[in-house]
Amino acid sequence: MGCGLTCVKYLLFIFNFIFWVAGGGVLAIGIWMRIDRATFDPLLGIDYYPIVCWTLIGVGGFVFLVGFLGCCGAVQESKCMLGFYFFLLIVVFVGEVGAGILAYYYHDEVRTWMDSHMNRTIKNNYGFVPAVTAAVNSMQEQMKCCGDRSYVDWMSTKYFKEGKAPANTSVPVSCCRDKTEAGCNRGQPGQPADISKIFTQGCIPSMELWVQEQVWILGGVGVGVGLLQLFGMVFACCLMKAVEDEYE
Numbered sequence: 001m002g003c004g005l006t007c008v009k010y011l012l013f014i015f016n017f018i019f020w021v022a023g024g025g026v027l028a029i030g031i032w033m034r035i036d037r038a039t040f041d042p043l044l045g046i047d048y049y050p051i052v053c054w055t056l057i058g059v060g061g062f063v064f065l066v067g068f069l070g071c072c073g074a075v076q077e078s079k080c081m082l083g084f085y086f087f088l089l090i091v092v093f094v095g096e097v098g099a100g101i102l103a104y105y106y107h108d109e110v111r112t113w114m115d116s117h118m119n120r121t122i123k124n125n126y127g128f129v130p131a132v133t134a135a136v137n138s139m140q141e142q143m144k145c146c147g148d149r150s151y152v153d154w155m156s157t158k159y160f161k162e163g164k165a166p167a168n169t170s171v172p173v174s175c176c177r178d179k180t181e182a183g184c185n186r187g188q189p190g191q192p193a194d195i196s197k198i199f200t201q202g203c204i205p206s207m208e209l210w211v212q213e214q215v216w217i218l219g220g221v222g223v224g225v226g227l228l229q230l231f232g233m234v235f236a237c238c239l240m241k242a243v244e245d246e247y248e
């Protein structure tokens with residue numbers, strides 16, 4: 001085998017080692033989410049949470065298998081393994097293109113579902129279900145947001161309507177810009193005494209803004225991954241041809 005094809009062999013191995021590690025990472029995240037339900041389940045909902053977990057586990061396991069086959073096929077120069085790897089890589093590539101098209105086509109439906117589910121979660125469960133309370137507080141603190149669409153949403157929640165909230169408070173403390181400041185959330189439900197002391201943007205708009213800011217990065221990563229997969233297919237074909245010529 002010539003020097004050029006030897007380089008192709010090792011490049012294919014390196015590419016698939018990265019692919020294998022990435023697949024293992026996604027698989028680990030899926031398993032972790034499945035085990036640690038309390039962190040994610042309250043916000044995603046019981047109907048969709050298992051789907052998200054098993055999708056991550058399935059995709060991570062599949063990518064892990066593809067990377068493993070590519071590494072073994074490159075090291076052992078196995079035409080059979082390389083052929084099967086090439087086929088699986090095409091399946092992954094077509095699946096990614098299909099997922100991208102579906103994500104673009106159904107993004108409005110996903111946004112509507114997220115808005116509706118988060119609104120119900122905050123309105124009915126905050127202050128009554130500890131896991132939901134912790135998840136919503138964490139989200140508001142990290143994303144610097146308050147309520148579903150606006151801080152005013154807290155006015156219609158069971159937390160305030162049924163007197164679960166402390167007296168003379170307008171929003172949860174997690175909405176405050178400085179949580180250490182006493183009385184930062186003082187006021188009537190959904191009507192803070194000093195609006196400058198709380199986050200005013202809702203969490204759904206904050207999420208939408210974050211996605212818009214990251215869309216070019218996400219698109220660039222997607223194109224980069226697609227190009228790497230195409231190179232992987234080309235390297236696999238070259239290596240299969242070299243192995244076939246060597247046997248002949």
